[in-house]
Amino acid sequence: MxxxxxxxxxxxxxxxxxxxxxxxxxxxxxxxxxxxxxxxxxxxxxxxxxxxxxxxxxxxxxxxxxxxxxxxxxxxxxDRTGNTVALPGVAALLEALPDDRWAIVTSNDTEVATARLRGAGLPVPRVLVSADDVRHAKPHPEGFLLAAGLLGVDPAGALAVDDSPSGIRAARAAGMTTLAVMFRHDGATLAEADLIAEDLGRIEFEINDHSLVLRTPGADRGTPYGAQHSRG
CATH class of the missing domain: 1.10.150 (DNA polymerase; domain 1)
Known part of the structure; x- marks a missing residue:
């Protein structure tokens, strides 16, 4: 992988x-x-x-x-974001990522997505693909393909992270490597993903000028694993 x-x-x-x-x-x-x-x-x-x-x-x-x-x-x-919070590991990861290396692909609309990011104290990315930008919702790959195009990268060289089976299917259809995080779904439901973790706080990334490297100690396809986020 x-x-x-x-x-x-x-x-x-x-x-x-x-x-x-x-x-x-x-x-x-x-x-x-x-x-x-x-x-x-x-x-x-x-x-x-x-x-x-x-x-x-x-x-x-x-x-x-x-x-x-x-x-x-x-x-x-x-208008209601008072209880919306960043999930573990997210703030550190987004702070470390260069602006031109990450995107959000959401089934929500742009206004609500932006409000939730701000409510959680997270940055709004340069590339945010929402339901306002596509004709087909997940599991159609349109959103992930559009995000890759706007970032100027080959989808086959990108990593997609999603918490839903439909999102994982959409990313796989786009040709991306998939990492599922468990939120309202368990590992069995997310078994189509290349890798599964409890949340992004359990993942270790090394970020340099040319690549985002996913460290997966002891990880198998379809098996949850744990690590810490780090900046290389």
Whole structure:
């Protein structure tokens, strides 16, 4: 498996930040307003587009109504970031990465993604590919391919980090090496990834002028491992 990379493409929610409490509060309020709170579990929908969530829960609505409901939740999420925090190891890694070597690829929209990064005290990258920039959501590879193009790198030489099966499938379809981090999914669910870790705080990277080197002591494909982040 490749261990030296020209760039890294990172998912946002569940990979860089824990926004679950804020998202759950917004969706819970919405679900209560629609009389479906008892049957709603955000964990079953985490990482999906809002319109897809609304459509699955309220299939009787037409597309304009679905879009309006999704927008109401989006605005609530944009304005609620008080409980959004950076996940372990993330702040140190992003501080160490050169601006032209990393990107975020998220199924969220740009406004909410930016609000969550700022709420968590993390930098907004030069390349942020969101749902606003693509036609196809994960597991389609469009977002990761676009990020590689904007960074000016070959996808085959990039590392992708995501916490969802759909994100891992998208990155693999783009030709990237994949590292799954466990947030709302366990290792068995993320078994398609080249490597699995509990979070980015367990990973060791060596960063130099030409490459991002992933150190994987004792790691096997599909097996969680632990290490520390370091700057080379």
């Amino acid at each position: 490749r261990t030296s990379f020209s760039a890294i493409a990172l998912d946002l929610d569940g990979t860089l930040v824990d926004s679950y409490a804020d998202a759950e509060a917004c969706w819970g309020t919405w679900a209560a307003s629609k009389g479906i709170a008892a049957a709603f579990d955000l964990a079953q929908h985490y990482g999906r587009r809002r319109t897809d969530i609304v459509r699955s829960l309220l299939p009787h609505l037409g597309e304009p109504e679905i879009a309006a409901e999704a927008e109401a939740v989006r605005l609530a999420e944009r």
